Amino acid sequence: MKHFLTLLLFLTAAHAKVVEYDLEVAEQSWSPGDGVKSVRALTLNGGIPGPTLRFREGDTARIRVHNRLKGEETSIHWHGLLLPNAQDGVPHVTTPPIQPGTTHTFEFPLRHSGTYWYHSHTGLQEQRGVYGSIVIEPKGGEPVKAARDHVVVLSDWTVENPNEVMRTLMRGSEWYALRKNSMQSLTGAIKARALKDFWERERTRMPAMDISDVAYDAFLANGRRSIQLPGKPGERVRLRFINAAASTYFYLESATGPMTIVAADGPAVRPLPIKRLLVGMAETYDVIVTVPPSGQWEVRATAQDGSGHASVLLGSGDLHPAPEIPRPDLYRMDYMMAGMNEMEEGMEMPGMDHSAMSLRGSGHGAMKHGSAAVENPRPLPPYSKLRAPESTAFAASLPRRTIPLRLTGDMERYAWSFNGKTMAEDAVIKIKRGEVLRLEMVNDTMMHHPIHLHGHFFRVLEGQGKDAPLKHTIDVPPMGRRTIEFEADESGDWLFHCHLLYHMHAGMARVFSYEEQGPDHHPHLGEHAHDPLYIMLDGSLQSHLSEGMLTLMNSRNDYFAMWDVGYGDVDETEYEIDLGWKRYFNPNFSTVLGWRFTNMEDEEDRAFAGIQYRLPYLVWSSAQVDSEGELRLGLAKALQITDRFGVFAGVQYDTGSEWEWSLGADYILNKQFSLITQYHSEYGLGGGFSFRF
Incomplete structure (x- = not known):
C-alpha cells in the first residue's frame, strides 16, 4: 500500500502543470x-502592485524572485x-x-483554490510597494458564475520613508492625527457635544483615540x-478584493446595491448579501455585483x-x-468599543474604569438605542454570518488544547505584544x-488587530457550529x-502575527513551532x-x-540626556543635565x-x-530620591485646546531647592516645530519655538 501511494503521488506530480513566473x-x-509626488519606491516587474499570478488548482508554481x-x-x-x-x-x-543581486526559486504544489496575495516579509518593504495578487481557479470552475472576473488590490501609500513613519509612531507624535483631522481637543469635544465623554476618557487614563496610526497621502x-474596469449592463462581475494595505482597514460599498460575498480568504462561502463590508489588512473577499442598466x-x-x-x-x-x-466618532468611548460586548463578563482593560460606559455597539452590525435597533453605519466584519459550503469540523478523536492570548500594547509608546x-x-x-489548537484572543487595546496565521487555515468560531468558515486572517476589534x-497538521515553524505592519515590526508576533523538531x-x-533602537530629539529654545x-x-528602555537651562531673571545661567535610563513597564x-550634573546654588x-x-485625567x-538624601x-x-x-503646566517640590512651577502654551506649525510661550517661577516669562526630530 505504501509503495502504491508513493507511485500515485509520483504520477500526480509528473502530470501536474508547472506554471512559471519571474518577479524582479x-x-x-x-x-x-x-x-502625489514621486518617491523612491520598491517595484515588482516595474510596477505597484506586482503582477497577478494566475494558476489552476493542482498546478505546480515555479516562481523565480530576482x-x-x-x-x-x-x-x-x-x-x-x-x-x-x-x-x-x-x-x-x-x-x-x-x-542583493541573487535569485531565489520557489516551487510548490497548489493544493487549493481562491484569491490570495504575496508580499515582502523583510523590514517595512511591504509599505514601499512589494506586494501583488494570486488567483487559483478551482478544478471544476467557480461554484458561483460571473461574466467577468477582476482582481482589485487595495493599499495605502505614503511619500514618507516607512522607517521615519515607524520612528514617528514610536515617539508618540500627534502629527498624523492632525493631518487626518482626527486630533482630539477640548473645543472639538464641545462641538461634538461630547464634553462628558472627553473628561471621562481623561479620567480613565486613556489617551486620545484614533482608528488608524498613519496619515496617508x-x-x-x-x-x-x-480605476475603470470593464462591465456591461446586466453582467455579474466578480471582484476579488485583496487588502494589501500596511495599516488601513477599508469599508467596501457598491453603488449597484448589496454585494454578495462568495469567498473569504480564499475558500468559498455560502453566498451572503451584504451592504457594507469591513476588510482588515491581509484579508481577501470575493464579491459579486451586478452592473445596472x-x-x-x-x-x-x-x-x-x-x-x-x-x-x-x-x-x-x-x-x-x-x-x-460617516467618519468615526472618536470622542464617544461606547462608539469606539463596538467589540466590547463580545468579551466575557469581567474581562477588563488594565487601568480602565468601565463603570460609566454605556456600550451600545454590537459586534454583529447593530446599534441599540433604548428598545429600538438600527443598522450600524460602521459594522464589524460579518464573521458570524459566514458559512462554509460544507462541514469544516475536526475529528472528535483529535486531542484539543486552548491557548489564551491577550492582545496588548501602548499607542503612545508604540509597544505592541501578545500577553x-x-x-x-x-x-x-x-x-x-x-x-x-483553540486560540482565545482578547483585545486589551483600543486598536483593531488583523491577526494572521501562516501555513494553516483556521475555523472562525462565531456560533456557526460545523459550518464555521475557514480563514487565515481575522480582525479582533477594540x-x-x-x-x-x-x-496542527504541518511541520516546522510558522509565523503568527498582527498584520498591521508597524505593529508586527514593534513586536506583536509569535512562532508556532512543532515539537517534533526536538x-x-x-x-x-x-x-x-x-528590538531596534530609535533616536529622538525633543526640546525648546x-x-x-x-x-x-x-x-x-x-x-x-529609554537611554536619555535631559537638559534644563535657565538664563532669564538670573545673574548667571543655571543648568541641570540628567543622564539616565528609564525602564517602561506599562x-x-x-x-x-x-x-x-548641576550648577544650582x-x-x-x-x-x-x-x-x-x-x-x-492623564x-x-x-x-525621585538622590544620593544626597534629597527628595523631589x-x-x-x-491639555489640547484646539x-x-x-x-x-508643571509643579515640582525639591527638599533642597523647594518649589518650582511653570505654565505655558504651544501652537503646532508642522511635524518638527511649534511656537511656544512659557512662564517659569525662576526665569520669568518668555517664548520661542519647540522642536521634534
Whole structure:
C-alpha cells in the first residue's frame, strides 16, 4: 500500500502543470499619479502592485524572485497558501533572505483554490510597494458564475520613508492625527457635544483615540486612486478584493446595491448579501455585483478612519457614486468599543474604569438605542454570518488544547505584544502535530488587530457550529474577543502575527513551532525578534530658558540626556543635565535611574532614582530620591485646546531647592516645530519655538 501511494503521488506530480513566473524586486521613482509626488519606491516587474499570478488548482508554481536592490535583502511570502514550510518565504524563520543581486526559486504544489496575495516579509518593504495578487481557479470552475472576473488590490501609500513613519509612531507624535483631522481637543469635544465623554476618557487614563496610526497621502486600487474596469449592463462581475494595505482597514460599498460575498480568504462561502463590508489588512473577499442598466457605478473602498478612499468604476455614462460612510466618532468611548460586548463578563482593560460606559455597539452590525435597533453605519466584519459550503469540523478523536492570548500594547509608546511580551521577549509557542489548537484572543487595546496565521487555515468560531468558515486572517476589534481553532497538521515553524505592519515590526508576533523538531530546536527568528533602537530629539529654545531631551529608545528602555537651562531673571545661567535610563513597564508606570550634573546654588552633582506614574485625567506624577538624601516630587499635565493649540503646566517640590512651577502654551506649525510661550517661577516669562526630530 505504501509503495502504491508513493507511485500515485509520483504520477500526480509528473502530470501536474508547472506554471512559471519571474518577479524582479527593484528600486525606482514611482507615483500613483493624481498629484502625489514621486518617491523612491520598491517595484515588482516595474510596477505597484506586482503582477497577478494566475494558476489552476493542482498546478505546480515555479516562481523565480530576482533581487535587483543595491545592498538590501528582500523576501516574498505567499500569503494564505498551504505549502511546504521551506517555501513560506519568511526570512530566516522558514526561508533564507534573498540577497542583493541573487535569485531565489520557489516551487510548490497548489493544493487549493481562491484569491490570495504575496508580499515582502523583510523590514517595512511591504509599505514601499512589494506586494501583488494570486488567483487559483478551482478544478471544476467557480461554484458561483460571473461574466467577468477582476482582481482589485487595495493599499495605502505614503511619500514618507516607512522607517521615519515607524520612528514617528514610536515617539508618540500627534502629527498624523492632525493631518487626518482626527486630533482630539477640548473645543472639538464641545462641538461634538461630547464634553462628558472627553473628561471621562481623561479620567480613565486613556489617551486620545484614533482608528488608524498613519496619515496617508493616497489610498489605492491596483496602484491608482481610481480605476475603470470593464462591465456591461446586466453582467455579474466578480471582484476579488485583496487588502494589501500596511495599516488601513477599508469599508467596501457598491453603488449597484448589496454585494454578495462568495469567498473569504480564499475558500468559498455560502453566498451572503451584504451592504457594507469591513476588510482588515491581509484579508481577501470575493464579491459579486451586478452592473445596472445604464451609467457608471462606483464600488468604493473607504479608509476606516475616513481620511480618504479608492474607487473602482464599472460601466460607462453618468457616474453613480457609492454612499458616503460617516467618519468615526472618536470622542464617544461606547462608539469606539463596538467589540466590547463580545468579551466575557469581567474581562477588563488594565487601568480602565468601565463603570460609566454605556456600550451600545454590537459586534454583529447593530446599534441599540433604548428598545429600538438600527443598522450600524460602521459594522464589524460579518464573521458570524459566514458559512462554509460544507462541514469544516475536526475529528472528535483529535486531542484539543486552548491557548489564551491577550492582545496588548501602548499607542503612545508604540509597544505592541501578545500577553504583554514582544516577539523579542517571548517568541515561541510549542505545538504538537495532530492536536487541535483553540486560540482565545482578547483585545486589551483600543486598536483593531488583523491577526494572521501562516501555513494553516483556521475555523472562525462565531456560533456557526460545523459550518464555521475557514480563514487565515481575522480582525479582533477594540476591547473585543475572537475564538479560532486550527489543526496542527504541518511541520516546522510558522509565523503568527498582527498584520498591521508597524505593529508586527514593534513586536506583536509569535512562532508556532512543532515539537517534533526536538527539544533542542530553537527557531531562527532573524529580524522578527529584533528590538531596534530609535533616536529622538525633543526640546525648546526660548528667550528665557531651554529644555529638552535626547533619547535612544526601544520597546522597553529609554537611554536619555535631559537638559534644563535657565538664563532669564538670573545673574548667571543655571543648568541641570540628567543622564539616565528609564525602564517602561506599562502605559502608566516607569522607573528611572541616572546621574545629575548641576550648577544650582547649594547643589552638587548626584545620582538619583525614581518612578513615574500616570494618574487619572492623564496627570503625570514623579518621585525621585538622590544620593544626597534629597527628595523631589512633581506633577505635570498637558491639555489640547484646539487641533493645533495646547496648554501645559508643571509643579515640582525639591527638599533642597523647594518649589518650582511653570505654565505655558504651544501652537503646532508642522511635524518638527511649534511656537511656544512659557512662564517659569525662576526665569520669568518668555517664548520661542519647540522642536521634534
